[in-house]
Amino acid sequence: MTTTGEDHTAAGRGPWWWARWRSAVLDACLALASAIECAAEGFPFARDAGLPVAAGIVFGLVAGSVLVLRRKWPIAVVLVSIAITPAQMGFLMGVVGLYTLAASELPRRIIGALAGMSLVGTLIVTFVRAHQDVVRGDLTIGDWFVPFLSITTSLGMTAPPVLLGLYVGARRRLMESLRERADSLERxxxxxxxxxxxxxxxxxxEERTRIAREMHDVVAHRVSLMVVHAAALQAVARKDPEKAVRNAALVGDMGRxxxxxxxxxxGVLRTGEAARVGPSSAVPLAAVGVAAAVAASRVVDEVGDGPCLEDLEELVGQSAAAGMVVDLSVEGDVxxxxxxxxxxxxxxVQEALTNVHKHAVGAKTYVRLAHRSSEIAMQVENEPPPEPGSASSAGLPSGGNGLLGMEERVxxxxxxxxxxxTDAGGFRVSAVLPAAAG
Structure with missing residues (x-):
């Protein structure tokens, strides 16, 4: 996890308006140095102004200590440095204040206005002091040196801290933007x-449900027929040995x-599981889950070619061989x-016939298949069973998932x-599928 600016600030919370204790110590040291500088410069200022020396020193200490507020109120610090420029005080405070102001989030017009005021103030004060020194004879250089010195000093005291502050502020904003983007990307x-x-x-x-539905459709129909044949075998074993032999052969074929x-x-399930666990053991959990789902979705397709509509006659024939009277009719162009x-x-159709074997033994059943222009329709309807209690006599359990599975498929x-x-006491299953002709 990356550390955002807010988390970093909260982790190193400093006193008052400082984000960290290190920043507070740095500002306190700068304010102390500025106070000492202004106090030292207050001595000649008090002497030239005819004020008590102590007053000049105290004024310098108070004015220089304002630098401790540079992070909270950078505008106030710059204005104080401009105000005490005529007294030739606060050079450190002016440089640090301009740097802090330029690095802050204040509008550029405010930064430019205050930097211009500081430049003009320093230029005027330097020009006046240099001109006085020339007049007094302290400087014997030509007149060209006074404006050169004034311009050079004012630019040197203003331009470097402002440019450095602008660079640091832009870099800080860039780093914060990159950190926010990294956090957003991580989220x-x-x-x-x-x-x-x-x-x-x-x-x-979904695949568990699909596989369970497929296994139900594959097994339930054949097992139901096996139970019906076994019951018929038990009934005719002594009366008609030949029929019993045929029923036993049918039971064996269906079981196989x-x-x-x-x-x-x-076998397909085990192959897919081995393929997922073997070579891809280093894949992340989400990728393994997706791969497992994709592999499971191919289970049904890999088990042979699957049944088709051409196998309906064989399906109906198996039910007829079990003693059910089934009428198959096909409408439209195949x-x-x-x-x-x-x-x-x-x-x-298979599950509907299975339900007839379970719940309506001996009932006549009609299987209708209709090929239409844009769809294919199928209907399986059985009449009431001839004997009301015949369903239970078959002894076939029902989990109640057959109709649900058919509806999910369709x-x-x-x-x-x-x-x-139906109104006649039977049961009807109807389904319509989009044609999607191949």
Whole structure:
């Protein structure tokens, strides 16, 4: 974490208006030096003005001590230095005051006005003093030296501290701007990392739901048929041995198919997990989460080619082999769709037939598929079961996730899903998917 100016100031809080104790000590030392200088210069000033020497020294001490306020009121310090310039006092206070004023956050017009006043004051005082010395004979140099000395002294006392203060102030503002940008960038990066982690967690949850839904669709249908065949096998084992043998073969085939699909799916999951944990162990947590979500999203696509609409006849045939009376009708011109649309349509019909096996054993079922210009519609409707208590006799558990999974699949593709009982006492499942023809 970087340290902002506010944090730095709060960490080293000094007395009164000083941000740090070091600054307070420096200003106190400068004020002491300025007070001593002004007191020493107050002695000749009091003598020339006919004032008591003590008064001149006290005046110099008080005037020089004003420098301690340079960070709080730099304008006042510069004005005091300009005011005592005629007494030839406060040279240190004038230089330090101008530097502090130029380095402050005050408007440039105020800095320029006060610097100009100090320049003019120093120029006038230096010119008058040099001219008096020439008149008294203390200086025997030509008349050209008086203006040269006045201009050089005033510029030397004003320009360097002002330019240095402007440079230091600009550099300080630049450093504060860079520090603020660094802090802002760090906050943005932290926010992005948090959002990435949230997106990764959301993606992981979505993929868990998707994989669970896929495993439910793959396993539930075949296991339901196996249970139905097992019940039929138990019923006809003694009466019709040949039929019992056929049912046993069907149960074995369905069990092997279910195991094969489960083995393929778990194999893909293990491969994706090994790929994430192995070479990318040094990747940050958010990147690992995103990679895990991306790898999980490919699980279903890597398990074979997935079911399609051409497999509906085989699906209906399996239900018919289990004793269900199923009527399949297809309307419209058959055409190809994207793999996702065909797989969703297949799963909806599959899960609807599974629910008939669970809850309406022996009921006649109608499977309708309609190819339209911009959509594909499917409907699975069953009549009331011939025996009211036949659903429970199958002994098939229900977790209540079948309809929810179908609705999630359909709405994820922008389709519409409706399910519910019919007036005749049966049940109807209807879904419409956008065509998205491939």
């Amino acid at each position: 943005e990066l932290q926010l992005l990392a948090e959002r990435a982690e949230e997106r990764a967690e959301w993606a992981r949850n 198919q279910a195991l094969t699909e489960l083995r393929e799916m778990l 055409r190809a769709y994207t793999a996702e649309v065909e797989q969703t349509a297949y799963r909806v 709405t994820a593709l922008g389709g519409v899903f409706v399910s519910g009982p």
